[in-house]
Amino acid sequence: MGEEREVLLLKGNEAIAHAAIRCGCDGYFGYPITPQSEVLETLAALKPWETTGMVVLQAESEVASINMLYGAGGSGKRAMTSSSSPGVALMQEGIGYMAGAEVPGLIVNVQRGGPGLGTIQPSQSDYNQATRGGGNGDYNVIVLAPASVQEMADFVDLAFELAFRYRNPAMILSDGVIGQMMEKVVLPPYKPRRTEEEIAQECPWAANGHGLKNRKPNVITSLELESSVMEVRNLHLQEKYRQIAENEVRYEENGCDDCDYAIVAFGSAARISQKAVDTARKKGYKIGIFRPITLWPFPEKEIARLSEHVKGILVVEINAGQMVFDVRAAVNGRIPVEHFGRLGGIVPDPDEIVQALEERFIHRK
Amino acid sequence: MKEEIIISGFGGQGVLSMGKILAYAALMEGKEVTWMPAYGPEQRGGTANVTVIVSDDKISSPILSKYDTAIVLNQPSLDKFENKVKPGGTLIYDSFGILDKPKRKDIACYHINAMETAADLKMMKCFNMFVLGGLIKIHPIVSVEDVMKALRKSLPERHHHLLPMNEAAILKGMEIIVQE
Known part of the structure; x- marks a missing residue:
């Protein structure tokens, strides 16, 4: 209390930048790309290096950005990067190295349509890339999917907390809708950047080049040529992922208790689907909505439970059908699971979703 | 109350800023707001549009x-959005450059000669504020006072000498909007 909690009108991308400074981020490394360039632009305008000491650097490429993140995270610093789909594709090698070396860091993906350079319009077609690791090897990235500008602001600190708690890269998987729209937002309170002493305390694994006092050198690497050691390291990673899956699932439900059918959707598609649900309920259909907030770990138990009392699930995604496979795996054949989506940067409108519900479930003979 | 608005025109006409000022003013009145632009090449010469939603309750889509x-x-904006107005809703158009007038009879149509008036008064920079004035005359979603407060907050200080001209444009816009 006492601190100002001013209500601002910000774009999702701007909210990310403000929140980064406020939650004690040490460094941002990024490269401009539509529709996320406002993250870098806002940081440049706010000049946090003059206030909190946070470093803001426009790197020469996305590959450079992610490797700077690897270095900063390896020294225990809270560092982040942001990009949009083609840029995040370029970062996959670095993200995999971070996962292998257990380096925490935050990657923000404000998705646009693909494949390749694709389009600059919104999409959710990087779901598979984000939730399956994205690079080579057996690993997972913690993935948070904001559905509002407020969540863009709130998830920055949450992502850092999770990344450092589990020594793992975390991702905010947003899209051009949430990044570009403006809404009311209350920014998180200021939190000081951690001191070197605090980092040494909280991150005893960090390789910060500050000399040794009664300990062996810390080595940050994903390389291990002795297979028996590498298997142990992989088993350790898998055990860590199991713990994350056990403890960090987040989701939101609305109207699922008494519904005949449910929509499962994340991020912007969940916002659009909420209006479709409101319209459908006015027409007399009992529809609920389930929104995964963590895409990895995926709320599979909760969706399994949902499938015990609904007649069918419509998965709405702005892609050709990616999360639908996770929903089907959770449902395990108990009820029909259908997909509805638009492609190429076209964002579905609420009436199309109502129509899809009617065609695929309500009016189906 | 809930008002779902689309504002559409050529890139450079101030469509996005007009929506932003409206959203800002509504925020100052404690309302929930969402401002969703069509971003990308539209902003630079094609048709630009922005959706503004103002509501007492949480906004979904x-x-x-x-x-x-x-x-x-x-004209392209009229062609695109006339059929997307809810029955009983409102359509406002600037008569400048409109060859095919709106045809629907189940909505309230208004026209505003904002382009010509702004040119006559040499206030082209405030063209969008004439239109905003017209809107809040027929739908008092926000007050003129709050629009002025929003302008003061969202314009960089070096432009604050333009505030009186913007206010004049809003007031003039309120006068020149005409129901069909």
Whole structure:
């Protein structure tokens, strides 16, 4: 209390930048790309290096950005990067190295349509890339999917907390809708950047080049040529992922208790689907909505439970059908699971979703 | 109350800023707001549009199928959005450059000669504020005072000498909007 909690009108991308400074981020490394360039632009305008000491650097490429993140995270610093789909594709090698070396860091993906350079319009077609690791090897990235500008602001600190708690890269998987729209937002309170002493305390694994006092050198690497050691390291990673899956699932439900059918959707598609649900309920259909907030770990138990009392699930995604496979795996054949989506940067409108519900479930003979 | 608005025109006409000022003013009145622009090449010469939703309650979708009010500032925008106004809704258009007038009879149509008036008064920079004035005359979603407060907050200080001209444009816009 006492601190100002001013209500601002910000774009999702701007909210990310403000929140980064406020939650004690040490460094941002990024490269401009539509529709996320406002993250870098806002940081440049706010000049946090003059206030909190946070470093803001426009790197020469996305590959450079992610490797700077690897270095900063390896020294225990809270560092982040942001990009949009083609840029995040370029970062996959670095993200995999971070996962292998257990380096925490935050990657923000404000998705646009693909494949390749694709389009600059919104999409959710990087779901598979984000939730399956994205690079080579057996690993997972913690993935948070904001559905509002407020969540863009709130998830920055949450992502850092999770990344450092589990020594793992975390991702905010947003899209051009949430990044570009403006809404009311209350920014998180200021939190000081951690001191070197605090980092040494909280991150005893960090390789910060500050000399040794009664300990062996810390080595940050994903390389291990002795297979028996590498298997142990992989088993350790898998055990860590199991713990994350056990403890960090987040989701939101609305109207699922008494519904005949449910929509499962994340991020912007969940916002659009909420209006479709409101319209459908006015027409007399009992529809609920389930929104995964963590895409990895995926709320599979909760969706399994949902499938015990609904007649069918419509998965709405702005892609050709990616999360639908996770929903089907959770449902395990108990009820029909259908997909509805638009492609190429076209964002579905609420009436199309109502129509899809009617065609695929309500009016189906 | 909930008002779902689309504002559409040529890139450079101030469509996005007009929506932003409206959203800002509504925020100052404690309302929930969402401002969703069509971003990308549209902003630079093609048609630009922005959805503004103002509501007492939490707003669900930033993407809409139908609108309570459409403000269209060129022919392509009229062609695109006339059929997306809800029955009983409102359509506002600037007569400049409109060859095919709106045809629907189940919505309230207004026209505003904002382009010509702004040119006559040598106030082209405030063109969008004439239109905003017209909107808040027929739908008092926000007060003129709050629009002025919003302008003061969102314009960089070096432009604050333009505030009186903007206010004059809003007031003039309120006078020149005409129901069909």
